[in-house]
Amino acid sequence: MGMVEEILVQKIVVETARYGRILGVEQLELARANAFFNPAVDRVGRYAISTSRALFRAIEELERIQAVRKTRQTAASAADGEHSTPEGGAKDGVGA
Secondary structure, X not given: OOHHHHHHHHHHHHHHHHHHHHHHHHHHXXXXXXXXXXXXXXXXXXXXXXXXXXXXXXXXXXXXXXXXXXXXXXXXXXXXXXXXXOOOOEOOOOOO
């Protein structure tokens, strides 16, 4: 796993924790009397949307990077397979 992947995993963890905290605050705000007349509910909703988008962007970017890495590894494995023979000798017939 590369450094960018590690950073994205950390971002996903942070955004998930942040989203959980926002949902907790949202529950507290909605439990109040006349909650929908309180501007805090609107702000919490905007924070939730922003955090949710950041979370899904990080997940999508991580999946994209992992797919590229997997494709490169598959291509490298296929290329390595072309340069060797079943007996372990060199492809041109000259042994080591």
